[in-house]
Amino acid sequence: MSSLQYLVNSTTSYNSVGEVFRSLDNPVIGHLNWLERAWASWYIYMNNDILATGLLFFLTHEVMYFGRCLPWLIIDRIAYFQQWKIQPTKLPSDREQWECFKSVIKSHFLVEALPIWLFHPLCASLNISVSVPFPSIKVMAAQIAMFFVLEDQWHYWSHRAFHWGIFYKYIHKQHHRYAAPFGLAAEYAHPVEVMALGFGTVGFPILYAWSAKNWPQYALPDLHLFTLTVWISLRLLQAVDSHSGYEFPWSLHHFLPFWAGADHHDEHHHFFIGNYASSFRWTDYLLQTESGPVAKAYREKMQRQRAERKLNMAAKTK
Ligand SMILES: [Zn+2]
Ligand SMILES: [Zn+2]
Numbered sequence: 001m002s003s004l005q006y007l008v009n010s011t012t013s014y015n016s017v018g019e020v021f022r023s024l025d026n027p028v029i030g031h032l033n034w035l036e037r038a039w040a041s042w043y044i045y046m047n048n049d050i051l052a053t054g055l056l057f058f059l060t061h062e063v064m065y066f067g068r069c070l071p072w073l074i075i076d077r078i079a080y081f082q083q084w085k086i087q088p089t090k091l092p093s094d095r096e097q098w099e100c101f102k103s104v105i106k107s108h109f110l111v112e113a114l115p116i117w118l119f120h121p122l123c124a125s126l127n128i129s130v131s132v133p134f135p136s137i138k139v140m141a142a143q144i145a146m147f148f149v150l151e152d153q154w155h156y157w158s159h160r161a162f163h164w165g166i167f168y169k170y171i172h173k174q175h176h177r178y179a180a181p182f183g184l185a186a187e188y189a190h191p192v193e194v195m196a197l198g199f200g201t202v203g204f205p206i207l208y209a210w211s212a213k214n215w216p217q218y219a220l221p222d223l224h225l226f227t228l229t230v231w232i233s234l235r236l237l238q239a240v241d242s243h244s245g246y247e248f249p250w251s252l253h254h255f256l257p258f259w260a261g262a263d264h265h266d267e268h269h270h271f272f273i274g275n276y277a278s279s280f281r282w283t284d285y286l287l288q289t290e291s292g293p294v295a296k297a298y299r300e301k302m303q304r305q306r307a308e309r310k311l312n313m314a315a316k317t318k
Pocket of ligand 2: 175181186243265269
């Protein structure tokens with residue numbers, strides 16, 4: 001039975017989510033906005049929270065991922081857009097895209113389906129709420145911003161480790177099959193990599209919810225499943241976009257200089273080294289792991305200057 005059944009007469013059975021949605025349009029719960037009503041209708045109609053959460057997450061993943069890949073598939077076929085292709089000589093063939101699609105969909109069912117179905121019991125044990133109304137926009141934005149920063153750090157360090165010796169050879173090499181990435185290739189990876197990097201997306205919200213539950217003295221606002229759904233959707237859009245292979249004059253990093261975007265990750269695929277972070281540029285910049293000839297020339301110039309300064313100092317002290 002759904003935990004949101006209290007919003008309606010629990011003896012009523014509904015034929016569609018839309019029917020529940022309309023039945024929620026009453027003065028008693030009139031304060032709910034349409035998104036909250038849609039959310040509640042889904043849980044009430046499904047009448048089983050485990051199934052409702054599992055299906056919701058699975059569908060969000062499929063719709064966001066493949067839905068965001070679709071415009072890139074179309075753009076690849078329109079000559080006008082080729083002026084903004086980062087590696088213009090390397091357009092993925094239909095066969096390559098088809099092979100990639102088959103592998104990604106297989107991984108979605110095999111690697112990711114089970115954890116998604118176990119998710120609701122875990123959420124329930126960590127007080128991750130599914131009820132309505134949703135938390136304030138301010139709380140959701142702060143939590144999502146924190147997940148972006150934490151995921152980016154996790155991604156940087158684990159991705160850097162995946163470029164090391166046997167980890168690269170047996171695991172990460174699969175993701176580097178395409179030197180010029182395309183949207184669909186975002187999740188084309190070895191199952192171990194999918195799980196390890198997936199921790200950055202799902203693990204930190206779980207740790208956050210655990211902290212909010214077990215350390216009440218810090219008064220951390222509870223995590224809502226809707227916030228988690230929005231976060232995962234944004235993270236999927238970020239992952240697909242960073243593999244798009246296109247750098248437009250209106251790309252986000254022109255307005256937010258620390259945003260990584262496609263141009264940052266494309267260089268990683270092109271040079272096989274550097275630019276390990278997912279969403280932001282600051283860690284690669286600060287730790288001097290930026291990809292490409294410009295960053296390499298800059299690093300070498302700095303090294304030369306340091307060596308010259310040392311020589312000058314040594315000459316002065318003689
Ligand atoms: Zn890599
Ligand atoms: Zn990649």
